[in-house]
Amino acid sequence: MGVADGTADDKASESPLIPTSSTASQKIPKDTFHFAYIIYFTLGAGFLLPWNAFITAVDYFDYLYPDVNVDRIFAVVYMLVALVSLVIIIFYAHRSDAYVRINVGLSLFVVSLLVVPVMDAVYIKGQSGLYAGFYVTVVAVGLSGLADALVQGGLIGSAGELPERYMQAVVAGTAASGVLVSFLRIFTKAAYSQDSEGLRGSAILYFTVGIILMVICIIFYNVAHRLPVFKYYNDLKSRAVNEDRQENGSLAGPQWRSSLWKIVGRVKWFGFGIGLIYIVTLSIFPGYITEDVHSEIFKDWYSIFLITVYNVFDLVGKSLTAVYLPENPKVSIGASAGRLLFYPLFWGCLHGPRFFRTEIPVTFLTFLLGLTNGYLTSVLMILAPKTVQLQHAEIVGIVIVLFLVVGLAIGSIVAWFWVI
Structure with missing residues (x-):
């Protein structure tokens, strides 16, 4: 595969972590108390929590609307809107500001989460x-x-323009969102009755927690831009963009599209790996472990236990x-492609044989599914933006997210049809 074929010198010249001659004398500011890392970790947890709130409260929605397949309709609407929006964003990213897009998105999250409790x-x-x-x-x-x-x-x-630890923070934050929701689900199942009032109380709790976290994310994100470490790397990006503009002129129309396709070509195998990761994962999790396997020991706690195992690992x-x-x-x-082995194993x-149908093999495979999903996603998300020049790192991040969402969408569809 033609992945990261550049020489070490090419990578060094394109790395956003290596200062140019004009910034070499500047000392990189310290991330005091790891506050910048915490901010990006929290933002990573935040942007997945609204989806987790809608899908975790599916029992409540099933009670309210018994004649519709709520979870599948939610998944199709969410993925389709996100996919179309990402395509539009990619083609107009050079004309818009990530700071504005993120603030608008965080505000829209708050509005969407308020709809259900209100x-x-x-x-x-x-x-x-x-x-x-x-x-x-549905709206x-x-x-x-x-x-x-x-x-x-x-x-x-944005994280792609920063050192690797900040992309790792965002990606780890997305996993922390799943862990938080899993523990909320355990709490609500233990503390609330499973009648209409109990389901109603559980759902309101999910959305309330989501709203609180989104408000925290809005505050954190706007504080982040005042931190010295972010100002330093934003200055590096501004200089890289200005130098590129002086050398190549302003990108617009056909010139921008040509540049975009070159960027996509550069990271296509990273996108392929990430897309394949989520096709395999979403075609097994959560549908398989919530609907297809059963336990006489755990009974109706089995799916909650398996979901928690997956999210933790x-x-x-x-x-x-x-x-x-x-x-x-x-x-x-290559390891992303190797995860196709999960299909025959599950x-x-x-x-399969009787032992293979017991709780131990299912739990072990669920643990492996979560661990490989997390590690391989994090590796590819971190490495992809480092294969291009700093001024193109943001576009790479958006392109990689597009591959991820395509993988989620295909995986959700495959979950309906594969041989399980």
Whole structure:
């Protein structure tokens, strides 16, 4: 595969971490108390929490709207809106500012999360069958998908312009969001009754936590730009953009599209690996482990247990890149293809020998699914922006997110049809 074929000198000249001659004398500011890292970790957790809130409260929505397939409709609307929005953002990213896009997206997240608790308080009031509320909720899910495209594309792009640890922070934050929701799900199942009032209380809790975290994200993101470490790297980017403009002129129209396709060609194998990771993962998780496997020991706690196992080890995998990051992306891309082996292995958990159908193999495979998903995603997300010049790192981040969302969408569709 033609991945990262440049020489060491090429990489050095393109790395945003190596100061140019005009900045070499400047000392890189210290990330005091790791505050910048914490901010990016929190933002990573924040932009996935709205989707997690909608999908985790699916029992509540199933009670309210029993005649529709809520989770599948939510998934299609969310993914479709996010996908179309990302395509538009990619073609107009050079005319817009990531700072504005992220702030608008975070604000839209708050609005979309407010819809469910406000509508419950003034209209639904726990009543089943009020389908006008369902249509409003679907619009809120679509709005959340738009916000996801604005925030995730901008945030991954922004992290790509910074040292590797900040991309690792964002990616680990996304996994932490899943862990938070898993523990909220355990708490609500243990503390709330499973009748209409209990489901209503659980759903309101999910959305309340989401709103609080999104407000924190808005504050954190706007504080981040005042930190010396971010000012330093923003200055590096500004100088790189100005130098590029002086050499090549302003990019517009056909010239911009030509440059964009070159960038896509440069990172296409990274995108292929990430897309394949999420095709495999989403075609197994969460559908398989919530619907297809059963346990006499755990009973209705089994799916919650498996989802928690997956989310915890997804976080572990995404955190391991802070300890060891392989330099050769070909290995990680090959390992992404190797994850196709999960299909026959999980198939065996339903149709194989008796032991293979017990809790231990299923739990072990779920642990491996989460660990490999987390580690390989983190590796490829970190390495991809480092293959281009600093001024193009944001576009690479958005392109990689587009591949990720395509993988999520295809994986969600495959989950309906594969042989399990």
